[in-house]
Amino acid sequence: MSSAIPTSTEKDALLRAGIDRSLRHPVMFFLTSGAAWLAVSIILGVISSAKVHSPGFLDSCSWLTYGRTQAAHLNALVYGWGFQAAFGVIIWLMSRLSRQECRAAGLILTAGHVWNFGISIGLIGILSGYSTGMPWMEFPVFAWPVMLFGYFAIVIWSFIQFKVRPDGPVYISQWYLMAAMIWFPWVFITANILLHIIPGNPVMAAGINAWYKSAIIFLFFTPVALGTAFYLTPKVTGRPIHSYSLAKLGFWSLAIVMPWAGMQKLTGAPIPYFLPYVGAAATVLFFIPAFTAAVNILRTAMASGDVVNNSPTLRFTMAGVIGLIVMGTAAVFLNLPGSTLRYSQFSLSGYGFEILSIYAFFSFVMFGAIYFIVPRITRREWLSRRLIKFHFFISIYGIVLIALVAIFGGIQQGVGQEEFNISWTDSALRAFPYAWAMTIAWCAILLSNFFFFMHLLVMWMRLGRRSSHPTLLISDHGHSPHGEEGDIDTGGPGTASAAAH
Amino acid sequence: MSFRTFFLSLSASFGVAWLAVVIVPYFKMRSLEPLSMGDDASGTNVVFIPKRAGRITEGAEVYAENGCYLCHTQLVRPTYAGNDMFRPDWGGFKYDDERGDSRRETNAYDFFGEDFAQIGVARMGPDLSNLGVRVVNAYAMDISPEDWLYRHLYNPRWKPERRDSACPSFRFLFDEKDIKGNPSDEALEFAGIHGGEITPTPDARALVSYLLSLKKDQPVPDSLNFSPPAAAPTPAPAALIPAPAVGKEGDAVKTDAAPSEATPAPAEVAPAP
């Protein structure tokens, strides 16, 4: 490997800085508001999880009954945090990769507020008792046109930027992000029209809903996270992607296989017999794009192991990619119709897998992206190395616990459910310890994200460090050769490009 | 790769799956052919429509709004997909007083009156497909079925054997007032947690009506009757060949396939006398 890794020229840097500057308001809005929704969602998650093992907790308030808080928790996590983090990252990445400044920042910001407004009303709707009762689509019906309108207003600019990009090869991240941007409205419109407008067989409607849930995970969150990881890893390490053709193969295998997944949640239901099996096979096959992409990214990064250790961006991204491997393995393990599917179908495994995909994989990669993007668009560095480490480690502890619950606890619960000779009470008691584990895990994650949100808020207010030196996780000798952390303007001409990484 | 190629390939790969897994099955199942149950005593053709008595639509809304589907399922799976059919009281009753074994799997006609089948997400609590049957015949021995359900919704842990139930208390579906003079006619028999009298709200009434309508153990036509042939009499009515080939529910397929099947298909069972 060549040691003379090319750094960018100043002209190029000014262009990119200009892009970052133009995007500051919409991107910071999405990331900060997303982090706020993440905190809200996790609070709701702690409450819901507590109600499973202690049903008397807060049970005098109708807004906090388990059926509503659990639905609100998931919808806030998906549409409040997941989508907004994705929007922030998408518009920044697409601008950078198309090398176009964002000229519609105000409009995107407004659309973001519209999206935020829509889901706020939707969440109040769920908690006050107007949920539609369709998993992941519980917002009252009026919310979805609002969300769709906001969505188009946000992403259309990225497509326009792509169209006017300078000549040159298109990078894999752009394919992943554009695919996600095309898949989501197709899936969203289909599900909402079929479930709210065109009446049909009620069981098949439940099937469409299950397909929708799977499509959001595999055809929106996964490609966004993969595109981001494929960008951040070579960007920070300077190494090329390990095998670019494997990356393209991974993308197309995701595109061809995953639209078939989802119906396995309805195994045994009176829908056409082959549908759940096709869904199960497709979910099992998710392992292939997941594993190949993960190996690709990990091999790229691990060649520069010390960079990964130092950089918050890469630590989170690699953790996310390992989460992807766990997710891919869980997808195989939990969805085998002959053996494990009957146990995982109606147990904590389903919820655990969803959290694995949204938090262990998607969110960690988004955190990595946030730690990368925010200093660039605010032109301030992160304030505290300790806060970043705290966020990282406590989140890891929490999500590992959730992964164990999902994979093992859910199966145990399912085994208890399938024991038809014992009374239901005895079967249900098996789930107890796993419910406790979930509550503890969510408390840990809440703690870590509370500090993350505070940190991000401070950065949004541009109170970060004014420095040309990045906030790294490990400083050599305990004393940075570039001056104390928190120093201001110690970088003069010619020192900014020192080989600190 | 140009954007055009990319977009066309993406549309093709997604579109095929979208058509095969979403659009085609949804539109095919919109119009299910009614299945014939044979003729009744007066010679008129009886059709299998498992209508349920009760305020199904309103009650299903209350059920959905309060997230009952997050802990309860409404799906009795066939034996190749789960052990639901082996439980004595989920698919019906194993020892029904009149019908013997009345259990059966959920079929596509079972959610008549609802827009969205609340198949359910997880099983913290038992399956509810036949809750109405269980409440009427097994749970509510000394009190009326409605009263039993009101009690359960108000405080799921009221019975000592249910003190570990994780079901939330739906007290907010009831109004509690201090007792002034005579108790009102609509008040329930048990006191609220503050000692007052309790009246169910319209939401509670709709929900209880819906829950009591959950009876999915009706006799089914032959094409949906999967009981093993050598076993005890399942109350299948006199077996006529069901409605011919336009059926979307596979009855025609099954009948045609029956002679070549190694395992006896229901159509080969001698008509029950």
Next chain:
Amino acid sequence: MSSPSPQSHQKPDLDESINVTKVHGRVERETAATLRERRIADNGHEPVSLWVIVACGIVLLIAGGVLGNAGTLFDYSNTFKEGYVRGRSPGAADEGPLPKPALAAFSARGAKIYSKCNGCHGADGKGDGANYPSLAGSKFVTGDTEILAMIILNGIQGPTSTGKTYGAGIMPPQGAGMSADDLAGVMTYVRNSFGNASGDVVTIEMAANALDISAARAKAGQSVTSEEIKAEHMKMLEGEPLDPATLVSPSTLAPAP
């Protein structure tokens, strides 16, 4: 470094009068983060590791197996597996129906049998006042059990417990083919329904004794009369009493273990 950049039209401060070094320093600090970024080089051509191929191959086989069990693909008309027949319950032997309290179980059995008595005594057991006597409150019904057993098995001629004769004064015997279980059930039912509340259970043992007594009567085969009742049958049937709350199996009426 100091040459005017194409974007100089956006930066009017980059003309000769400005201290370029100072400004450049400022620009560098502000873009320090972007300056130190690497360029993405996307031309990695490492071969794919064998283990990755093996792992993906195994998963492909598993998925193929799953698809193999999918029956006929794209067959939209079958919502169940083709040729599906319910499996036998695996494992534990059949335990029978859930036990019920004896009073309820016996009464349930009796209620079914009573359906043939409906025609005369009415579904509410009140008769019709003229032709068929009421069972509610009747001393023959709620009194000693042997009385009721003889009446059911043999029929009765003449006046009833109230001294009144109903209709033609003949009740046909109902005992033909009646087993001890059935007799015990219908007696328990009648004695605890229609407003009667004797509160006790007529056991199968007692009913069997009744069958013996009935067969051993002097006038076996003929209906009983009030006189015969008063003379010979004013006693409870012999047998071990059964607590009405005992849990019994509804099908065998035997106490549950």
